[in-house]
Amino acid sequence: xxxxxxxxxxxxxxxxxxxxxxxxxxxxxxxxxxxxxxxxxxxxxxxxxxxxxxxxxxxxxxxxxxxxxxxxxxxxxxxxxxxxxxxxxxxxxxxxxxxxxxxxxxxxxxxxxxxxxxxxxxxxxxxxxxxxxxxxxxxxxxxxxxxxxxxxxxxxxxxxxxxxxxxxxxxxxxxxxxxxxxxxxxxxxxxxxxxxxxxxxxxxxxxxxxxxxxxxxxxxxxxxxxxxxxxxxxxxxxxxxxxxxxxxxxxxxxxxxxxxxxxxxxxxxxxxxxxxxxxxxxxxxxxxxxxxxxxxxxxxxxxxxxxxxxxxxxxxxxxxxxxxxxxxxxxxxxxxxxxxxxxxxxxxxxxxxxxxxxxxxxxxxxxxxxxxxxxxxxxxxxxxxxxxxxxxxxxxxxxxxxxxxxxxxxxxxxxxxxxxxxxxxxxxxxxxxx
Amino acid sequence: xxxxxxxxxxxxxxxxxxxxxxxxxxxxxxxxxxxxxxxxxxxxxxxxxxxxxxxxxxxxxxxxxxxxxxxxxxxxxxxxxxxxxxxxxxxxxxxxxxxxxxxxxxxxxxxxxxxxxxxxxxxxxxxxxxxxxxxxxxxxxxxxxxxxxxxxxxxxxxxxxxxxxxxxxxxxxxxxxxxxxxxxxxxxxxxxxxxxxxxxxxxxxxxxxxxxxxxxxxxxxxxxxxxxxxxxxxxxxxxxxxxxxxxxxxxxxxxxxxxxxxxxxxxxxxxxxxxxxxxxxxxxxxxxxxxxxxxxxxxxxxxxxxxxxxxxxxxxxxxxxxxxxxxxxxxxxxxxxxxxxxxxxxxxxxxxxxxxxxxxxxxxxxxxxxxxxxxxxxxxxxxxxxxxxxxxxxxxxxxxxxxxxxxxxxxxxxxxxxxxxxxxxxxxx
Numbered sequence: 001x002x003x004x005x006x007x008x009x010x011x012x013x014x015x016x017x018x019x020x021x022x023x024x025x026x027x028x029x030x031x032x033x034x035x036x037x038x039x040x041x042x043x044x045x046x047x048x049x050x051x052x053x054x055x056x057x058x059x060x061x062x063x064x065x066x067x068x069x070x071x072x073x074x075x076x077x078x079x080x081x082x083x084x085x086x087x088x089x090x091x092x093x094x095x096x097x098x099x100x101x102x103x104x105x106x107x108x109x110x111x112x113x114x115x116x117x118x119x120x121x122x123x124x125x126x127x128x129x130x131x132x133x134x135x136x137x138x139x140x141x142x143x144x145x146x147x148x149x150x151x152x153x154x155x156x157x158x159x160x161x162x163x164x165x166x167x168x169x170x171x172x173x174x175x176x177x178x179x180x181x182x183x184x185x186x187x188x189x190x191x192x193x194x195x196x197x198x199x200x201x202x203x204x205x206x207x208x209x210x211x212x213x214x215x216x217x218x219x220x221x222x223x224x225x226x227x228x229x230x231x232x233x234x235x236x237x238x239x240x241x242x243x244x245x246x247x248x249x250x251x252x253x254x255x256x257x258x259x260x261x262x263x264x265x266x267x268x269x270x271x272x273x274x275x276x277x278x279x280x281x282x283x284x285x286x287x288x289x290x291x292x293x294x295x296x297x298x299x300x301x302x303x304x305x306x307x308x309x310x311x312x313x314x315x316x317x318x319x320x321x322x323x324x325x326x327x328x329x330x331x332x333x334x335x336x337x338x339x340x341x342x343x344x345x346x347x348x349x350x351x352x353x354x355x356x357x358x359x360x361x362x363x364x365x366x367x368x369x370x371x372x373x374x375x376x377x378x379x380x381x382x383x384x385x386x387x388x389x390x391x392x393x394x395x396x397x398x399x400x401x402x403x404x405x406x407x408x409x410x411x412x413x414x415x416x417x418x419x420x421x422x423x424x425x426x427x428x429x430x431x432x433x434x
Numbered sequence: 435x436x437x438x439x440x441x442x443x444x445x446x447x448x449x450x451x452x453x454x455x456x457x458x459x460x461x462x463x464x465x466x467x468x469x470x471x472x473x474x475x476x477x478x479x480x481x482x483x484x485x486x487x488x489x490x491x492x493x494x495x496x497x498x499x500x501x502x503x504x505x506x507x508x509x510x511x512x513x514x515x516x517x518x519x520x521x522x523x524x525x526x527x528x529x530x531x532x533x534x535x536x537x538x539x540x541x542x543x544x545x546x547x548x549x550x551x552x553x554x555x556x557x558x559x560x561x562x563x564x565x566x567x568x569x570x571x572x573x574x575x576x577x578x579x580x581x582x583x584x585x586x587x588x589x590x591x592x593x594x595x596x597x598x599x600x601x602x603x604x605x606x607x608x609x610x611x612x613x614x615x616x617x618x619x620x621x622x623x624x625x626x627x628x629x630x631x632x633x634x635x636x637x638x639x640x641x642x643x644x645x646x647x648x649x650x651x652x653x654x655x656x657x658x659x660x661x662x663x664x665x666x667x668x669x670x671x672x673x674x675x676x677x678x679x680x681x682x683x684x685x686x687x688x689x690x691x692x693x694x695x696x697x698x699x700x701x702x703x704x705x706x707x708x709x710x711x712x713x714x715x716x717x718x719x720x721x722x723x724x725x726x727x728x729x730x731x732x733x734x735x736x737x738x739x740x741x742x743x744x745x746x747x748x749x750x751x752x753x754x755x756x757x758x759x760x761x762x763x764x765x766x767x768x769x770x771x772x773x774x775x776x777x778x779x780x781x782x783x784x785x786x787x788x789x790x791x792x793x794x795x796x797x798x799x800x801x802x803x804x805x806x807x808x809x810x811x812x813x814x815x816x817x818x819x820x821x822x823x824x825x826x827x828x829x830x831x832x833x834x835x836x837x838x839x840x841x842x843x844x845x846x847x848x849x850x851x852x853x854x855x856x857x858x859x860x861x862x863x
Contacts, residue, residue, distance in 0.1 A: 036468065037803075038446075038799045038803055039799065039800050077720060078721060081720035082721060085719045085720065085789065085792075086788065086792045087792065088795065088796020088797065088799070088800075090719075102796075103797075130730055133733065133759075134737070134758065137757075137758050137759050140759060141687050141689040141756075144686070144688060146580070147580065147581075248579045249576045249577055249580055279517065280513070280516070280517060280523065280524075281512070281514070281523065282510065283510065283514050283517050291570055292510070292570075293566065295565075295567070295568070296569070296573070298570055298573040298577055320577060321573065351518075352517055352518050355518045355519070355520060356518070356520050357520075359518075359539065360521065360522070362470060362539050363471055363521070363538075366468070366805065367803055367804055368803070
């Protein structure tokens with residue numbers, strides 16, 4: 001049991017017991033048994049994701065994952081639905097793979113249909129055309145929605161020409177470049193079983209799951225190894241842009257390129273985030289100052305750790321505020337980011353943040369889907385089975401100097417991007433960064 | 435320890451212990467030991483329907499102020515204490531109730547009781563904090579006004595609910611909120627926040643006797659307070675809409691949205707159960723009627739959704755759809771009306787009916803996956819009807835027949851009872 005600075009002991013074991021199987025071809029199966037669990041969750045994670053999108057056809061990986069349910073060699077969309085819906089099952093897909101859940105004792109059905117969808121989808125021309133039409137309607141609306149566009153402008157400013165600058169679900173322009181045949185080709189190239197990580201969590205027998213997966217695997221091509229890719233990101237510098245549209249609120253995003261999950265400072269950054277702008281309640285600095293004391297917003301946060309992945313995420317500070325409060329809000333956010341880079345946080349702030357991050361880790365794993373997601377993340381990042389315990393110990397060891405040093409290494413308040421959407425102009429934003 | 439009723443609930447893997455303190459506080463301890471986690475909730479029988487017109491938004495604003503301190507636990511203490519213990523907490527307000535929740539590891543959950551019992555009485559309502567939090571609430575209101583669906587739904591409410599307070603938004607109105615004072619809020623707080631008007635639900639890894647003692651220790655000495663019946667304001671009974679009604683809005687994006695609404699019956703009654711099944715037959719999943727006909731076959735809509743908005747005094751069936759680009763809104767509206775008319779003409783097939791029953795039954799199992807889900811499910815029904823109903827819904831729906839759904843449609847989903855709202859692009863209008 002780890003101990004945090006104020007003496008509140010961290011509760012409970014954090015090891016999600018699981019069995020790990022290496023499948024023929026190299027895919028991985030993780031099974032976590034939980035007796036009497038009311039729901040079984042299954043994930044089929046495919047390595048690669050949106051980084052495999054061809055230039056100009058951004059959204060391809062997302063649409064392939066999302067449209068696996070349009071038909072397989074054995075059944076059409078209605079047949080897939082008929083196989084699981086009446087049993088309380090559901091499946092959805094995106095660029096990272098498939099996720100499904102099933103109540104009760106019908107997990108075999110869920111596993112069967114998900115394996116079938118992953119291995120043998122057909123992307124029928126007519127069905128894909130209908131879905132693309134729906135998607136186009138959705139994307140057209142999104143293109144005029146400041147609640148969506150603020151975040152998109154911010155990512156463009158931060159990621160420049162990199163794939164991550166564009167939405168994972170593509171754009172109207174990229175959608176027009178893609179056909180059902182392209183989806184089939186992308187699937188054939190990138191959905192081999194060797195790149196798959198399967199996680200099954202529920203009241204299941206690991207040996208039985210393994211046996212059934214092996215049986216279903218016979219119909220799934222092994223595929224090719226994940227190609228090596230080089231990633232280039234723009235340097236951090238001041239950039240500002242607005243998406244202008246008359247609305248009650250302005251959505252403001254301030255920040256820059258973030259860190260990879262593998263960064264050595266990760267535990268310190270998690271603690272720093274909880275002092276600066278994330279976590280529950282309103283005890284962090286951004287919430288306390290901008291929401292509680294100044295009444296500028298209902299929603300305000302700041303965070304660098306939650307987007308850290310195999311590729312760098314972002315440091316993002318967000319506030320939704322009134323048009324006449326934008327200047328005050330931006331200055332307030334920047335002041336807080338500067339402050340956490342300049343001075344040690346207060347010992348009480350550090351203790352509270354550590355108590356929270358160590359104490360809260362036991363919560364949240366009741367849900368089968370959360371356990372499955374955690375198992376997949378462990379495998380993707382190459383973490384050992386006890387990594388949550390190790391992480392909790394690392395959080396408990398974070399000191400005042402670590403937080404300051406991490407902030408100074410990873411936060412750049414003078415070289416940040418500023419994006420906003422609503423009743424606001426680019427010139428206005430640029431003036432705020434001068 | 436008081437006498438209490440012990441009821442095993444096999445479907446949730448839990449045992450519910452039910453009692454009431456002498457001061458009227460309802461206590462429900464839902465024992466389940468699957469994880470070392472405890473959810474603690476306090477439900478008050480007050481929501482926006484309990485407000486006079488000049489109090490519109492008070493329940494929700496008060497929910498915010500409940501985090502602003504008492505003489506014992508000062509401003510921000512609730513968040514600080516719970517953060518320190520690695521827990522989560524928040525609150526929500528509906529038309530019919532206000533609820534506060536905590537989730538903590540089971541070795542420290544009783545702190546939630548310390549905080550919750552303390553703020554049942556003696557809230558500070560400091561004037562400076564009041565004004566600062568009012569600005570936060572006004573920003574929350576602005577956020578809602580930027581959502582075209584929420585705007586449409588809000589503007590349709592007076593047509594749907596007439597003079598009943600269900601017609602007002604839970605968050606209230608800017609001008610009414612602006613006029614509120616700490617004094618008016620204190621009066622409201624004293625009317626509704628007392629043991630006789632509250633239900634405490636503790637769910638998860640607890641020993642029931644110890645949990646009861648812990649609750650009694652914190653809440654037992656709080657005076658019962660006034661009878662709720664004497665203070666819940668008079669409100670007119672719900673009346674059927676005066677014929678078909680329409681509302682047309684514009685929004686400056688290309689979205690062409692339609693929302694159709696029909697008032698139904700109170701939560702837990704046959705009309706509510708039939709509404710659950712009907713919305714599932716009509717628009718839940720890839721095999722639902724409207725998805726297959728309007729989205730796939732006729733290609734009229736980019737999406738269709740149906741929702742049973744269940745409330746204590748009367749709910750509604752809501753039908754949402756967005757027209758595909760190039761499709762005339764009139765064509766989509768006519769198709770939606772035709773589907774509803776068909777639903778009233780003949781009962782759903784046995785296959786459709788069984789599919790809807792199965793989906794809803796499975797959904798109920800998922801609704802009790804975590805101890806917080808469980809506490810919310812039990813608490814909501816304890817306030818709306820009574821908690822056992824939370825676990826009887828599947829059996830109650832199983833007593834209905836396809837013909838009952840047809841009868842529901844014939845009674846409630848008629849053109850004369852329908853309120854239709856559309857939101858069209860500003861430029862087109």
